[in-house]
Amino acid sequence: MVDTLIKVDLSESPYTNEKIHNRWHPDIPMACWVEPGDDFRVETYDWTGGQIKNDNDAADVRDVDLKQVHFLSGPIGVKGAQPGDLLEVEILDIGTFDNSLWGFNGFFSKQNGGGFLTEHFPEAQKSIWDFHGMFTSSRHVPGVKYAGLIHPGLIGCLPDHKMLDMWNTREKALVSTDPDRIPELAALPDGGPSAHMGSLKGDARDKAAANGARTVPPREHGGNCDIKDLSRGAKVYFPVYIDGAGLSMGDLHFSQGDGEITFCGAIEMAGWLHIKVSLLKDGMQKYGVKNPIFKPSPIVPKYDDYLIFEGISVDEQGTQHYLDVHIAYRQACLNAIEYLKKFGYTGAQAYAILGTAPVQGHISGVVDIPNACATLWLPTDIFEFDIMPGADGPTKYLDGKIDVPLAPDL
Amino acid sequence: MVDTLIKVDLSESPYTNEKIHNRWHPDIPMACWVEPGDDFRVETYDWTGGQIKNDNDAADVRDVDLKQVHFLSGPIGVKGAQPGDLLEVEILDIGTFDNSLWGFNGFFSKQNGGGFLTEHFPEAQKSIWDFHGMFTSSRHVPGVKYAGLIHPGLIGCLPDHKMLDMWNTREKALVSTDPDRIPELAALPDGGPSAHMGSLKGDARDKAAANGARTVPPREHGGNCDIKDLSRGAKVYFPVYIDGAGLSMGDLHFSQGDGEITFCGAIEMAGWLHIKVSLLKDGMQKYGVKNPIFKPSPIVPKYDDYLIFEGISVDEQGTQHYLDVHIAYRQACLNAIEYLKKFGYTGAQAYAILGTAPVQGHISGVVDIPNACATLWLPTDIFEFDIMPGADGPTKYLDGKIDVPLAPDL
C-alpha cells in the first residue's frame, strides 16, 4: 500500500483544497513533509481545475479563465533539503482516475490565450480523448489511436525570494516593450481572487499573491516545461532553492507532441503520480546544474516509424527571418497539416494530432544563415491507414463529416 | 558493379572539375543524366574543397575562404522530371574514401563565419576525427567514441528562376536591415572567382554567377539542411522546379548533432553516395509538399540512453526573450557544456562533442509565454566512462592536458 499524501476531489473546486496552489512563491506553506527515500502518491486536478467538460461544445475553451491556471499539488517538503541541493525525483508511475477516463485538447481563441498557430486557428476549438487502458482515441479525430506517454506538464520546486524577484523583473521588462499586445507577452503576477496560495491566509496570503509568479512559463526551476519525455519512469534532478525544497506538480498529460503546440494543450487530464524523492547534497555546484536535468524513462511507447517534415525560417508571408527556430518549426507544422489534409483530415484535426500525438520536433540546423531548419517527426504507426507517399497519390480516407467543435468568438 | 557518375580527385582543386558547382542556379548544365529507377554512385569533396587539413593547427579554420563553400557534385539530370514532380531519392549507402579516413570539426572565428556559441568561443579551433570502420574518435577529444550516422549535409534540386529571384530578394531584404553586421546576416550572391558554376563558361557563367544563390542556408528545395537523420538508408522526396530536376549533393558528415552547432561543422569529410532516383509525377500538388519530406533510415546507430538538459529563452545576461527557441537551445547547450566540464573536459571539447555526436535537440515547449523550452539529449553510451549524476559527485576523468587546438585571430 502506498500512501497518498495529497488527494483531490474532482467534484469540488480546487480553491477549497489547501494542498493546491496556482502561483510560485516561497511563502506558500508545505502541504506535507516527507523523508529522503520516501515514495508516495500525489493526486492532481487537470491544469484548469475542471473548467473544461467532456462534451462537444468548445465554449468552455473559449471562455476559460486563464488567471486560474495551473492548479498544482504541493508544495511537498523534503526533510533536510537545502538550497544548492539537487532533488532527485523518480517518477515511479502516473495514472488516471477510474471515474475520469478522458482528457481534452483545444485551441484557445486568439482573444484569450492563443497558441502556436493562432493566426491560422484564431477561434476556440476542442477535442475530447477517451482513454482505453494505455491507449487513447477521440470521437472528434477519427483514424488515430495511440498509447499514452503520460507525464506532468509542470513540476518543480519553489523559488526563493531572490529568484522570484528576478523572474518578475525580467518578465515585466518584456511586457513593457508592448504592454497592450493581445495575447500578452507574459503573464504577470495577479494577486486577485484567482490566486490560490495553498494554506496561506489573510494578509500573508494577499502579500504573497501580489507578487507570486504565474505558473505559465518554464523557468530555472523547471516548472511548466511541457516536456513529453519527462514521463513515468523518468528520473529528474531539480535545483533546490529553499529549505525543504517545496516540490509541486500538476498539469498531467496523457500524451503530447514536442512543443505542445495547441497550448490547450496536450491531452489534459486529472490523475495521480507515484514518486520517490532523494537528495544529492550540494548537487547544483557539483554538477554545474542551473536548470533541471533528467534521464528519460526506460518504458515509453515505441512509435519509431516516421514521416519527417522540414520547415525553414521564412514566414507565411515570405519574409526572411534570421535563424528563427520558432518560425521554422511553425512552417514544419504547417507543412504537416497541409499533407494530412490530403488524406481527408480537416486542418483543425491535423493540428490536434500534432499537439497530442508523440510527434518529435527537432532543431535540425541553427547555423546556416539566415535560415534555421526545424523538423517535425510524425509517427506513422498511430494512423489506422497508410500515410506514406507513393506514385499513386494519397487516398482520402476521411469524408470530413466529423470535425473538431468550434466556438466562435462572441 | 555500380557506375560512379561523378568522380573527384582530392589532390586536385574542385575548380578543375566541371561536375562540381558551389552556387544554386537553373542555368548550371547537367553534369550527367539518368533514368528514373537508376542507381549510381556520386563522389564528393568535403564542403570546403580541401581547405582544412589533417593536422593540429587551426589556422586553416581561422583563414578559411567561406566564399568557396559548398562544393557540390551535380547537377544530375533525371529524364522525364518536370516542375511539380517529387523526386524520390533513396540513399542506398554512403561511404568514406580509403585514402581519406578522417574528418574535421571546428569553430570559426567570430570574424570569419562564427557559429552558434561564437560569443563563448570567438576564436578558431579545430579537432580531427579518425574513422575506424563504422566508428570515429578524436586525438583532440579523449573519452568518446561513436558509430557514424553518415549523411549529406546538403542535397536538393536546382531552383527555377522564379524561386531563385525570391530567395535573393528576401535575403537581400534581411541583410539590408543591418548591412555592416559581422558575421553577416546572410550570404548574398558573389559572382567573383569563388563562384564555381559547373561546366558553364564565359558570359553565361558570369551572368549566372552574379545572381547564383549561395549554398549556405536551407531553403524550399532542401539544400543545406544539415539534418543528421537524412542518413544512408533514408528515402527523401524533393520538389522539382526545372525539367530534369538537377539534383546536387555534398557536404558529407560522418556524424553530427542536431543543430550542427559548431558550424564548421559536423565531422566533415569527403566521400561517396550510392543513390537511387524515382519520380512521383505531380507529387508536389498531390501531397501538398512545399519543402522536402523524408522517411528516415531503418539502420541508424542506437545511442538511446540519454541525459537531457533543459534550456529556456532567458539569455546569458538574464534578459527575457519571447518564445525564442534559438536562445533556449543555446542555454541547453551551455548547460551541457558546464556539466561536461565537471568531468574534466574543456569547454571547447564539450562544444565539439555537442556538434559532432548524435545529440538530439528537441523543441520541447513553444507556447508557455514568454519562455520557450528546448532540450538537448546527450547520449551517454558514447562516453568511455559514466557521466550520470550521483550522490558522490562527478569524477574528473580527464586532466585537461589534451585540448582542441586554437588559432588566435591575427
Next chain:
Amino acid sequence: MVDTLIKVDLSESPYTNEKIHNRWHPDIPMACWVEPGDDFRVETYDWTGGQIKNDNDAADVRDVDLKQVHFLSGPIGVKGAQPGDLLEVEILDIGTFDNSLWGFNGFFSKQNGGGFLTEHFPEAQKSIWDFHGMFTSSRHVPGVKYAGLIHPGLIGCLPDHKMLDMWNTREKALVSTDPDRIPELAALPDGGPSAHMGSLKGDARDKAAANGARTVPPREHGGNCDIKDLSRGAKVYFPVYIDGAGLSMGDLHFSQGDGEITFCGAIEMAGWLHIKVSLLKDGMQKYGVKNPIFKPSPIVPKYDDYLIFEGISVDEQGTQHYLDVHIAYRQACLNAIEYLKKFGYTGAQAYAILGTAPVQGHISGVVDIPNACATLWLPTDIFEFDIMPGADGPTKYLDGKIDVPLAPDL
C-alpha cells in the same frame, strides 16, 4: 468507468469463486458473456491461488500443491464467436492490486515440480519482489531493479471435445514411455478435489474433471505459453473451437525472462487485465492459423544494451547431443550464471535474475550439425553496477551475505 466482469477476493479460496477454473474442458459454463467490441476488466489470482506467501521461508514453495494450478479467470463467452473464428484480444492494460504490491519467484524442489536447472538447483528456493510503480526489486537479490513487462502467462480459449481428446491421448502416450519418472513427463488429468470446474456441479463436474486437461503446457489454443512479449498493449489472435469462444486467463507475471526458466516462475502476482475482444470470422482458415499469432505491444521496457552468452548442445557431462536447443539454452544460462557469480552473486540469485528479468533467449543456430547454438541476452541496464568485461577483471560488488532463502527437502 470500465466494468469488472470477474472479481477475485485474495483473502478467500479460489475454490469458492465460480468464475475461476483450473482445467481446460468445453463443458465449463461461461462465467459471463460479452459482445464483440466490448472492453472490460478481469481480475485474477496468482497462478497458485495464494499458496506462496510474502515472507522469507521457501517451505511454501517446497510444499506447493501443483495439482491446483493454474487458477484462471473465465471462461468469458463472446457472442457470435464460432469454431474457426479468430478471437482478437487487445490487452489494453494490466495492473497490480494496491493491497498486493509484490510477487514471488522460486525454484521448485526436484521432488515436486523441478525446473529448467533442477539438477543444479534441486531444492526449493524463493525470492520476493516488491513493486514500486512500474519497477520491481527484491530484498533477496540486491543490485538489480527493472521496469515490469507485465503479461498473462496463460491465456486462451476452451478446446472442443475433439481437441481435448487429442491432447489427452498424445500426452498419455508420452507419459507411458516413462511412467515412474520424477518429475513426471506430463501432467495428466486429475479429477480429484483439486480440479476446479468453474460453476459446473455434481456429476457434470466430476465427469468433466475426470478428463479436463491440465493447464501446465502451452497447446494449440495458446494456454500457458509464458511468452513475456504477450504483454499489455499486445494484440493477440486466438483460435476459436466452441460457440462463444470461452476465453480464460491468469498466471500474471510482473516480469519474466524468455523460457521462464525458474518455472516457479516469473515474478508471479495477482492482478487485473483490461481487455477488448473482437472477432475475425473464419479467420483460422483465411490466415492458415493453427496456433495463436500476435502483434507485440508498442510500449515495452527499453532494456536494449546486452551482454550475450552462447551455449551449444553439449551437456554438462560433455556428451554430444544432436541439434538440441533445450540443452544449448541450458548451457547459455549456466554460462551466464557462472559469469554473474564473478560479480558476487550466488548461483541462486543469478538463476533468479535469469528467470525474472527481461532476458531474451534466441534460437541462434539449428542446422549446423550436430550442435544447436542458443544465446541468452542479458540486459546490462538492469544492474546498478557495470557488468561488462574489461582488462581489469570483474569487481565483486556483493559480499554474499544476502541470498535467496532455501527450504531443504524433508
Next chain:
Amino acid sequence: MVDTLIKVDLSESPYTNEKIHNRWHPDIPMACWVEPGDDFRVETYDWTGGQIKNDNDAADVRDVDLKQVHFLSGPIGVKGAQPGDLLEVEILDIGTFDNSLWGFNGFFSKQNGGGFLTEHFPEAQKSIWDFHGMFTSSRHVPGVKYAGLIHPGLIGCLPDHKMLDMWNTREKALVSTDPDRIPELAALPDGGPSAHMGSLKGDARDKAAANGARTVPPREHGGNCDIKDLSRGAKVYFPVYIDGAGLSMGDLHFSQGDGEITFCGAIEMAGWLHIKVSLLKDGMQKYGVKNPIFKPSPIVPKYDDYLIFEGISVDEQGTQHYLDVHIAYRQACLNAIEYLKKFGYTGAQAYAILGTAPVQGHISGVVDIPNACATLWLPTDIFEFDIMPGADGPTKYLDGKIDVPLAPDL
C-alpha cells in the same frame, strides 16, 4: 589506409591460397601476425569457395561438395596471446566486394546436407539476392527488401590438441549411434583432398588433416555459430587455447534469420571484415568464460514491428515431445510459412524469407511440461505490402508466377 592482411581472388580456387583453411587444427601455421591494439582488414571467400553461381539453376546447390566447407581466412596470430586469455575482437566494419554485389540462399537436397525443414523441402532450391548499397532484394522472392545485418557466420580461435580430441571423441560417439543416417549426425574429420590446412604441407598436412575438426558445428571456441547479431559493430570475447590465439573467420552473411534455418544458408557472400584485436589476460578464469560472450553492435537495422508465430513441441504427425525447442521452433516456422502462403508466396519463397530476413527466434517457454514453446518474430516492415491480419482476410499480392528455382535429385 587500413592494411589488408589476407586477400582473396574470387577468380581463383581457395586451395591455391595459403592464408585460407577449412579445418580446425592447432598445427595450422599462422597466416600472419598482429599486435594487440592493431586494426586491419581480412578478405574472405563465400563459405563454399565459389561453388554456387549467380544464375537461375539450383543444380550447383544440389551438387555442392560439402566436404570443402567452410573456407576460412586465417589463422591470425596475436602476439602475446596465451591459453586462458580472452581475445577481444571488435568488428569495425564488414563489406561487400564491388565486383560481387550478390549473395545466395538455398535449401540443400535431403540427400546432400538437408536443412531444418528438409522433410518439407527435400530437394535443392536456390534464390539469388542482389545488394543495393545497404539493402538486398531477390529476383526469386518478390515483395521483400531489407537492410543487411552483415555478420560472419563463422569466427573463432584455433583449438589446442586437448580440445580438438574432445571434439572428435564426442562427435564420433554421436555418429556411432546411427552411423548410416542420411543426413549424417555429424561431419567427422576427413583428411582427403578436400581438407585445406593453410600453408601446412606434406606429412604434417596429412597428419593434421586426418583429425582436423570439420567447421560445421559451433563449439566452445565459437566457430560456426551463425549468430546474426554478431554483426559489424559488435565486440566479441573469444577464449584462447594456444599461443598466438589463431583467429580465423569466414562464412559472411549479408542477412540471416535466427536459426539460419535454410542451412544453405543465410544470404551467403564473399567480402571483407575490418577488425581490431585486444587481449584480456587470463580473462577466461577471471570471468568464468567457457564459450564466447559478446556485446552486440550499436548499429543494426531497425525492423522492430513484428507479427509473432507460436509453435509447440508437438510434431507434424501429432506426436507429443518433451520440452523439445527444436520441434517447437519448427512448428512456429511452418505456421509462418502457411500464413505467408495466404498472401501469395510459395512455400519455398516463404521458407527463403525466414532463412534470410532478420527474423527472431525466441525460446519462449521451456518448463511447462511437456510442451516447449518457441516464437518466430517476423518483421513486417520488410514487406512491400501489409501482412497484418484483419477482418477482411488476406490479399493475395503475388500470382505465383515467380518461384525459387528447384533442381530435382538425380
